[in-house]
Amino acid sequence: MYFMLTSQRKKAILDALARDGQVLATELSASFGVSEDTVRRDLRELASEGLLQRVHGGALPASPAIAPFARREVMESDAKRRIARKAAEMIAPGQVVIVDGGTTSALFVRQLPANLSATIVTHNPSVAVALAEHASLEVVLIGGRLYKHSIVTVGAAAVEAMSHIHADIYFMGVTGVHPTAGLTTGDFEEAHIKRALAARAAETVVLASAAKLNAASAYRIGGIELAQTIIVENAADAKLVEPIERAGITVLRA
Structure with missing residues (x-):
C-alpha cells in the first residue's frame, strides 16, 4: 500500500461509503495501512463537515434531511x-x-x-x-x-x-x-x-x-x-x- 495523504484517505472513505453504504474503521485501517486512531480522526473530521454519520465501529451516510x-x-x-x-x-x-x-x-x-x-x-x-x-x-x-x-x-x-x-x-x-x-x-x-x-x-x-x-x-x-x-x-x-x-x-x- 503506497502512502496516502489525508485528503486521499478521506476521498476513499467517502467513495467506499457511497459504494457499500457503510464503512468499518478496522477494515479502513487495514486497507490504508494506518492506525485505527488515524481512521477515527478522519471519520471525526468528515462527520464535522456533515459528510457522514459516525456510529460504533465505523460510519454511515449522513442524512441530508437535517438541513433547515x-x-x-x-x-x-x-x-x-x-x-x-x-x-x-x-x-x-x-x-x-x-x-x-x-x-x-x-x-x-x-x-x-x-x-x-x-x-x-x-x-x-x-x-x-x-x-x-x-x-x-x-x-x-x-x-x-x-x-x-x-x-x-x-x-x-x-x-x-x-x-x-x-x-x-x-x-x-x-x-x-x-x-x-x-x-x-x-x-x-x-x-x-x-x-x-x-x-x-x-x-x-x-x-x-x-x-x-x-x-x-x-x-x-x-x-x-x-x-x-x-x-x-x-x-x-x-x-x-x-x-x-x-x-x-x-x-x-x-
Whole structure:
C-alpha cells in the first residue's frame, strides 16, 4: 500500500461509503495501512463537515434531511408529495391519527379528502393551522417548547399530553432509516417525542424519501421494528428497500 495523504484517505472513505453504504474503521485501517486512531480522526473530521454519520465501529451516510426547514421544503418535493398522498389514503373515517412534523407532513395535510371525518393529533402548529378550515376534522394541538428545525413542540409538557392519547395511526417523519442503526433524527428531544408518540399508536407509519434510506443522524428514535410500515418513493433502489423488508416491515411504494 503506497502512502496516502489525508485528503486521499478521506476521498476513499467517502467513495467506499457511497459504494457499500457503510464503512468499518478496522477494515479502513487495514486497507490504508494506518492506525485505527488515524481512521477515527478522519471519520471525526468528515462527520464535522456533515459528510457522514459516525456510529460504533465505523460510519454511515449522513442524512441530508437535517438541513433547515425552509431548505428541506424544496428538496424532493414531487417524491414527498406522492408519499404524502399514499399516507393520506391509509386513513379511515373516524380514526384518531397522529401527524408528525417535517416537510412531508406539511404536504400530507393537503392530501386529506375534504369530506374526511377523523381526529388529527399533532405537535406541529403549522399542520394544525392548515387544518383549521377543514370542517369535518377535529384537530388536537399538543403544546410545549417549539423546536424550530422541524416546527414541532417538544419537552416534558408535550410528552405528558401525549400520555392521554390512544391513536390508530402515527405518521412519523425521520431523517434516517437504516436496518441496523434504526430510525434516527437530528435532535435529542425530538427523538424522545417520536418514541412517545409511537407508543401511543396502534400502528406507526414512517414517511421516508430515498435520501433517508440507508442514512443515519445523531439521535436514535428506536430500532427499525418500531415501524410497522414504511412508505418510500417508487424509484427507491431495491437494494436499500430489501433489508427493511427482511426485517419484517411492510414497505409501500408511492
